[in-house]
Amino acid sequence: MCTTLKGYEEEVIKLQLTNDNKFWGYRRPDGKVGVRNHVLILPTITCATQAAKQITELVHGTVSFIHQHGCAQVGIDYEQTFRTYVGMGANPNVYGVVVLGLGCETHQARSVAGELAKTNKPVEVVSIQDHGGTLTAIAEGAKIAARMVQEASAQTRELCDISELIIGTECGGSDACSGISANPAVGAVSDMIIEHGGTAILAETTELIGAEHLLAERAVDDRVAKKAYQVIKAMENRSIQMGVDIRTGNPSPGNIRGGLSTLEEKSLGAANKAGSKQLQEVIDYAESPTKKGLVWMDTPGHDIEQLTGMVAGGAQVVLFTTGRGTPTGSPIAPVIKISTNTGIYEKMSENIDLNAGTIIEGKESIESVGTRIFEEIAKVSSGKLTKAEVLKQHDFGIWRIGPTF
Known part of the structure; x- marks a missing residue:
């Protein structure tokens, strides 16, 4: 006797609620686990992004992104962009990758594909110049992608442990409630x-300025504590070189309207997303964690750039708190949006998944909301779509740290 889809879904939900340390994921050849099964059309140069977009329109089950990078980059800026490309393709949420290049760019498609091949997932290269132009490259890319999607559709989910998840945390469009409702609730989930x-x-080094000592005190050793202060100093120095003191300055206009007076005030609330555990390591932008536990990734405060960095670093799911509201999502990882107040949850219900404003209203505790978010992670990791996914909010941006030549 066959189990009906409805019966299967009921069993999945029952399992999630009774065994909150399990989810249904896709096991990859390198042993990692994805919560989605995308075929990624990865353009290594801005000149190839429109062709990549047209392939995704032709082939169901593919994703891509628009960007301005891939050429005229040198040094550490080149290395960081390359690392981000590879990280996006290597993310466990990706089944296979079609690397699409122009042919003459700095970031060669074959070089990116060579690194991705180390994951043992399906990877193929298409060059617009080598294939004689845009139309033939799109046709070839679509053929390859269609085959990959069909192969991916035959893969089934298996029961996996929460220990195999990397969760990214982010806050954007913050308000006076962020530091006392949604951010502490996300901190409870981190724990x-x-x-x-x-x-x-x-992440968001910019928005940890003024709270760095709190994180350094929780560092697992002196080396990690020292690195915490170093990344803060480097971030501040970048703004000082442009004649701006961001530590005591006001944050964005939306933050000001939300009741925040300075970046330092915002940072004290943003740091609450870190929970209470020891800080295991501080890693560079788009790097993969080498340790389990709490990890600080050095990223800017810009929502899309830091979201991209965490996903390229291997995050399968991202928690995003907001007091002003945001549609932000990712082409690769589901982004669970959490409101800091009930007003914005009701106003932007088409974008926001969960409401932490009940903490402000005295209806729920931080721990209770944290438990709700934790249960939502299990459901989303097992296939439930977030609102950003439903709306195809595929945001992408790389942190540039050097001049263009």
Whole structure:
């Protein structure tokens, strides 16, 4: 007797609610686990992004992104962009990759594909110049992608442990409620993930200025504590070189309207996303964590750029708190949006998944909301779509750290 889809879904939900350390994921050849099964059309140069977009329109089950990078980059800026490309393709949420290049760019498609091949997932290269132009390159890319999608559709989910998840954390469009509702609730979730053997990424170095001492005190050793201060100093120095003191300055206009007076005030609330566990390491932008537990990734505060960095670093799911509202999503990882107040949740319900404003209203505790978010992670990791995914909000941007030549 066959189990009906409805019966299967009921069993999945029952399992998630009774075994909150499990989810249904896709096992990859390198042993990692994805929560989605995308075929990525990865353009290595801005000149190829429109062709990549047209392939995704032709082939169901593919994703891509628009960007301005891939050429005239040198040094550490080149290395960081290359690392981000590879990280996006290597993310466990990706089944296979079609690397699409122009042919003469700095970031060669074959070089990116060579690194991705180390994951043992399907990877193929298409060059617009080598294939004689845009139309033939699109046709070839679509053929390859269609085959990959069909292969991917035959892969089934298997029961996996929460310890195999890397959760990214982010706050954007913050308000006066962020530091006392949604961010602490995400901090509680970070603790839960870590207690189950998983990893939580804290990012947005810009928005940790003024709270760095709190994180350094929790560092696992002096080397990690020193690195925490170093990345803060480097971030501040970049703004000082442009004649701006961001530590005591006001944040964005939306933050000001939301009731925040300075970046330092915002930082004290943003740091709450880190929970209470020891800080295991501080890693560079788009790098993969080498340790389990709480990890700080050095990223800017710009929502899209830091979201991209965490996903390129291997985050399968991202928690995004907001007090002003945002549609932000990712082409690769589901982004769970959490409101800091009930007003914005009701106003932007088409974009926001969960409401933490009940903490402000005294209806729920931080721990209770944290448990709700934790349960949502299990459901989303097992296939439930976030609102950003439903709306195809595929945002992407790389942190540029050098001049263009």
